[in-house]
Amino acid sequence: MVTAGDGARVPVLAAERISKAFGEVQVLFSVELDVLPGEVHALVGENGAGKSTFIKILSGFEVPTSGRILLDGEPVSLPANSAAEALGIVMIHQEFNLAEHLTVTESLFLGREICRFGVLDRRAMRAETRRVLDMLGSHVDENALISSLAVADKQMVEIAKAISREARVIFMDEPTAVLSREETDVLFGQVRKLKAKGTSFVFVSHKLDEVMEISDRVTVLRDGQWIKTAPTSLLDGEAIAQLMVGRELSSLYPSKHEPNVDEQIVLSVRGLSTGYVRDVSFDLRKGEVLGFSGLIGSGRTELMEAIAGLRLRTAGDVEIRGNALPAHDFREATARGLAYMTKDRKGRGLLLDEGMTSNLTLQSIGQHVRHGYLDPSSEAKAMARAKRRFDIRVRDDRVRVGRMSGGNQQKLLLAKIMETEPQIVIIDEPTRGIDVGTKQQIYHFIAALAREGRSIIVVSSELPEVIGLCTRVAVMREGHLVGMLEGEEISEQMIMRYAAGLRRQTAG
Amino acid sequence: MSTNSEIEERVPRRRTWRDVDLRAVAPFAALVLLLIIGALVNPNFIGLTNLANVATRSAFIAIIAVGATFVISSGDLDLSVGSMVAFVASLMILFMNSGAIADPSLMLVAAMVLAVVIGSACGLANGLITTVGRIEPFIATLGTMGIYRGLTTWLSQGGAITLNSPDLQAMYRPAYFGTVLGVPVPILVILLVTAIAAFVLYRTRYGRHVVAVGSSREVARYSGVAVDRVRTIAFVIQGLCVAVAVLLYVPRLGSTSATTGILWELQAITAVVVGGTALKGGAGRVWGTICGAFILELVGNIMLLSNFISEYLIGAIQGSIIIIAMLVQRSLTRKS
Numbered sequence: 004m005v006t007a008g009d010g011a012r013v014p015v016l017a018a019e020r021i022s023k024a025f026g027e028v029q030v031l032f033s034v035e036l037d038v039l040p041g042e043v044h045a046l047v048g049e050n051g052a053g054k055s056t057f058i059k060i061l062s063g064f065e066v067p068t069s070g071r072i073l074l075d076g077e078p079v080s081l082p083a084n085s086a087a088e089a090l091g092i093v094m095i096h097q098e099f100n101l102a103e104h105l106t107v108t109e110s111l112f113l114g115r116e117i118c119r120f121g122v123l124d125r126r127a128m129r130a131e132t133r134r135v136l137d138m139l140g141s142h143v144d145e146n147a148l149i150s151s152l153a154v155a156d157k158q159m160v161e162i163a164k165a166i167s168r169e170a171r172v173i174f175m176d177e178p179t180a181v182l183s184r185e186e187t188d189v190l191f192g193q194v195r196k197l198k199a200k201g202t203s204f205v206f207v208s209h210k211l212d213e214v215m216e217i218s219d220r221v222t223v224l225r226d227g228q229w230i231k232t233a234p235t236s237l238l239d240g241e242a243i244a245q246l247m248v249g250r251e252l253s254s255l256y257p258s259k260h261e262p263n264v265d266e267q268i269v270l271s272v273r274g275l276s277t278g279y280v281r282d283v284s285f286d287l288r289k290g291e292v293l294g295f296s297g298l299i300g301s302g303r304t305e306l307m308e309a310i311a312g313l314r315l316r317t318a319g320d321v322e323i324r325g326n327a328l329p330a331h332d333f334r335e336a337t338a339r340g341l342a343y344m345t346k347d348r349k350g351r352g353l354l355l356d357e358g359m360t361s362n363l364t365l366q367s368i369g370q371h372v373r374h375g376y377l378d379p380s381s382e383a384k385a386m387a388r389a390k391r392r393f394d395i396r397v398r399d400d401r402v403r404v405g406r407m408s409g410g411n412q413q414k415l416l417l418a419k420i421m422e423t424e425p426q427i428v429i430i431d432e433p434t435r436g437i438d439v440g441t442k443q444q445i446y447h448f449i450a451a452l453a454r455e456g457r458s459i460i461v462v463s464s465e466l467p468e469v470i471g472l473c474t475r476v477a478v479m480r481e482g483h484l485v486g487m488l489e490g491e492e493i494s495e496q497m498i499m500r501y502a503a504g505l506r507r508q509t510a511g
Numbered sequence: 512m513s514t515n516s517e518i519e520e521r522v523p524r525r526r527t528w529r530d531v532d533l534r535a536v537a538p539f540a541a542l543v544l545l546l547i548i549g550a551l552v553n554p555n556f557i558g559l560t561n562l563a564n565v566a567t568r569s570a571f572i573a574i575i576a577v578g579a580t581f582v583i584s585s586g587d588l589d590l591s592v593g594s595m596v597a598f599v600a601s602l603m604i605l606f607m608n609s610g611a612i613a614d615p616s617l618m619l620v621a622a623m624v625l626a627v628v629i630g631s632a633c634g635l636a637n638g639l640i641t642t643v644g645r646i647e648p649f650i651a652t653l654g655t656m657g658i659y660r661g662l663t664t665w666l667s668q669g670g671a672i673t674l675n676s677p678d679l680q681a682m683y684r685p686a687y688f689g690t691v692l693g694v695p696v697p698i699l700v701i702l703l704v705t706a707i708a709a710f711v712l713y714r715t716r717y718g719r720h721v722v723a724v725g726s727s728r729e730v731a732r733y734s735g736v737a738v739d740r741v742r743t744i745a746f747v748i749q750g751l752c753v754a755v756a757v758l759l760y761v762p763r764l765g766s767t768s769a770t771t772g773i774l775w776e777l778q779a780i781t782a783v784v785v786g787g788t789a790l791k792g793g794a795g796r797v798w799g800t801i802c803g804a805f806i807l808e809l810v811g812n813i814m815l816l817s818n819f820i821s822e823y824l825i826g827a828i829q830g831s832i833i834i835i836a837m838l839v840q841r842s843l844t845r846k847s
Contacts, residue, residue, distance in 0.1 A: 313732070313733065333732075334737070337735050343733075345733050347729075351729045351730055351732075351733040352730060352733065353730060354723055354726040354727055354730050355726075356794065357723075361723075364719075365719065365723055365730075365731075365736070368719055369716065372715075376715055377714050377716065377718075377719065419734075
C-alpha cells in the first residue's frame with residue numbers, strides 16, 4: 004500500500020547509495036533509505052551494523068564517502084554539524100546535548116537567542132518555550148534548571164528544541180533507552196501528535212516491541228548493508244530479529260568442549276545487585292565457557308565488575324569454590340584466581356605510553372620482585388614467554404603499546420591478565436575492534452584456556468561470537484538476567500528474542 | 512645460539528640512533544650547552560671550585576625536586592614544599608632552642624629525627640587531603656601552602672627564628688659546609704638521595720606503580736594497583752625530601768624566617784619539568800630532575816659572572832626556562 008499509493012508523495016529526505024569508510028574500515032555499503040512526510044521510520048540492526056553512523060550522515064554530523072542525500076527530491080550536501088538544523092533536520096542524540104546549568108528556556112534558544120536592542124529578550128523566549136511545551140502536553144517548568152529534570156523531561160526538552168526549530172525530520176537514536184515504560188508512552192504520544200502534523204521521525208531502537216508499536220516502516224541494516232525495508236504491518240518481532248542476524252557461522256570457532264554436569268562449580272553468584280543490575284544468580288563450572296549476551300547497556304559489564312570487586316554491589320554473594328568473596332576488593336579476587344579483562348583496552352587495560360613489558364607485568368609485578376627489588380631478567384623472560392604463547396608480533400620490543408595494532412594490544416592485554424594465573428577469567432568483549440584473523444586466534448586461545456581447566460566467562464555483543472564459543476549463554480536485559488540458554492537453544496534468533504524483551508525465563 | 516645473539520646485537524645497535532629517547536637526553540644536552548656558554552662568558556666559570564659551589568647551592572632545590580618527581584610522576588602536584596621547608600625548619604630550630612635534651616649531640620640527633628617526622632607528616636597530610644578528601648592536588652596543596660606558611664609566620668612572630676646555642680651551631684655546621692674526601696657534603700647528599708630515589712622509582716614494585724598511576728589511574732585501578740595509597744606515599748616521599756633539604760638548610764644560616772623557601776615550589780617543579788618528567792604524569796626521570804635543578808642554578812651563576820644581564824632578572828629567566836622546556840618537550844613528543 005505504501006508503495007502503491009505513494010507515487011505522488013515525495014520523500015522528505017532520501018539517502019541514495021550511501022557508503023562510508025573510516026580509514027580503511029568500511030562501515031556502510033551503499034545503504035538506501037527514504038523518509039516520507041508524516042512517517043515514523045524505524046532503523047534496526049545489531050550492534051555495529053552501522054545505524055548510528057548512517058543517521059549521523061543523514062543529519063550532517065558525518066560526511067559520506069560516496070552516495071547522495073535528497074531533500075524534497077533535490078540533492079543537497081548537508082552542512083557540517085548541527086547547521087543541518089536550519090534545513091529542518093534535527094538529531095536527538097543518545098546522550099543528551101543539554102548543558103546542565105542552563106534553564107529549559109536557555110537550552111531551547113541556545114545559539115539563536117532572541118535579542119532586542121542587543122539585549123536578551125527573556126520574556127519572548129520564555130513565552131515561546133511555554134507555547135512549545137504546552138503543545139507537547141509537557142508540564143516542564145520553562146524556568147527549571149536542566150539538571151533538576153527527570154530523564155524523560157530532558158528528552159522532552161530535546162524534542163521541544165527540535166520542534167521550536169521547525170524540524171521536518173527528527174532523528175532519534177535509542178530515545179527510550181533511558182526511559183521507563185510510562186515515560187516511553189508519553190514520548191510516543193507526542194510522536195504521534197507531531198506525526199499527524201506532518202513531521203517525520205527516524206527511530207533507531209533495539210527494542211523490537213517498541214518498533215512494532217510506533218513505526219510505520221522498518222529498515223534493517225546488517226554489517227553495514229541494507230537488508231530490507233518493509234511496512235511494519237507486514238512484519239513481526241521475530242521476523243525482524245531474523246533479518247537482523249541472519250548469517251551463518253563459519254569455521255572461525257574452535258570446537259567446543261562441554262564440561263561434565265558434575266564438574267566442580269568454581270564460581271557461584273547469588274542474587275547480585277548493583278545500582279543497575281538486579282538480582283542476578285548463576286553458576287560457572289570448571290572448564291566451562293559461559294557466554295553473556297545482551298544489548299549494549301543491559302548491565303553485563305556492570306555485573307562482571309561487581310563480581311570482580313571493581314564496583315560496589317548493593318546485595319548478593321559471590322563464592323569462589325564455596326568460599327565467599329568479599330565485596331569491592333579487586334586485589335582479593337585476583338589473589339583468589341579471578342581475573343577480569345576490561346573491554347576498554349585503551350582506557351582501562353593498557354598504559355599506552357609505556358612499553359610492552361611494564362604493561363605485561365603491571366598486575367603481577369609481585370612475581371618479579373627479588374629481595375625487595377625488581378628483577379628485569381625475570382620480567383624479560385615473562386615477556387618472551389607471553390609473546391610466544393599469545394603470538395604477539397611486533398617489530399621492535401621497545402615499541403610503545405599505544406602504537407601497536409589493536410589485535411596485538413588485545414593479545415597483550417590477554418597475556419597481562421593471564422600472568423596472574425587465574426582459574427576464572429572474565430573476558431569482556433574479547434574481540435572489539437580487531438581484524439578477523441586475530442579474532443580467530445583469540446577464540447582459539449579462549450578454547451585452549453578452557454581445555455586447561457580454567458573457567459571462562461565471555462561477555463560479548465557479537466552474537467556469532469557467543470554462539471561459536473560458549474556451551475551456555477546467559478542473556479541480560481535492562482539489568483536482569485532474563486534467560487540461560489543451553490545446547491540447541493543457543494541461536495541468534497533465540498538470544499535476540501530474549502535480549503529484545505520478546506521472551507523471558509522466569510527466574511528459577 | 513650464536514645467530515641469536517648476533518641478531519640481538521645487531522638490532523639494538525641500529526636502534527640507538529633512531530630510537531634514542533630525545534626527551535631523556537635533552538636536559539643533559541642543555542646542561543653541556545650551558546657549561547660551554549659559561550666557559551665562554553667567564554674562564555673562572557668552568558673551574559672546579561665554582562662548579563662545586565653551584566652544585567652545593569642547588570642542593571635544596573635538587574633534593575626537594577627529587578620528591579616532586581614522585582608526586583608529579585604519579586599525576587599530582589605539590590605546591591606546599593616551599594612553605595613546608597620554612598615550617599619544618601622553624602620547628603626544628605625551636606626544638607633545639609628549647610633545651611629539652613641537655614647533651615648537644617643527642618639533641619642534634621633528636622632534632623634531625625623530629626624534622627624527618629614532621630616533614631613526612633606534612634606530606635602525609637597533603638596526600639590524605641588529596642586522596643581521601645578527593646580534592647584536586649593543586650587546590651589541596653595551595654591550602655596547605657598557606658597553612659604551613661601561616662604557622663611559620665606565627666611561630667616566628669613575623670621575624671626570624673635563630674639557633675641560640677653556639678655549641679649546637681658549631682657541631683651542626685659541617686653538615687652544610689663540611690667536605691668528605693674533598694667533596695662538599697651537600698653534593699654527597701644529593702647523590703645519595705637521587706640514587707635511592709632512582710632505585711625506588713625504577714627497580715621496585717612501588718616505583719612501577721607510581722608510573723602506572725601517573726600514566727592512567729583507570730588502567731592502574733583495573734590492574735589491582737591501590738591507587739590512593741600509591742599517591743599518598745608519593746606525597747610522604749615529597750615530605751621526606753623536604754625534611755632532608757631542611758637538614759642541610761638549618762646549618763647553613765642557623766636561622767629561618769617567614770620568608771624562607773618562598774617560590775621554591777616553582778623552582779622544584781621547574782627542575783622536574785626541565786629534567787624531562789611529563790607534568791601530566793607517567794615517566795619519571797630522577798637523574799633528569801637533578802640535571803634540571805643544576806641547570807637552574809647554573810643559569811643564575813652565569814648571569815652573575817657575566818656582566819651583560821642584571822641578576823635581578825633571574826626570576827624572569829627561570830620563568831622562561833620552564834616555558835622553553837615545555838615547548839621542547841612537546842616538539843620532541845610530536846616527533847617521536
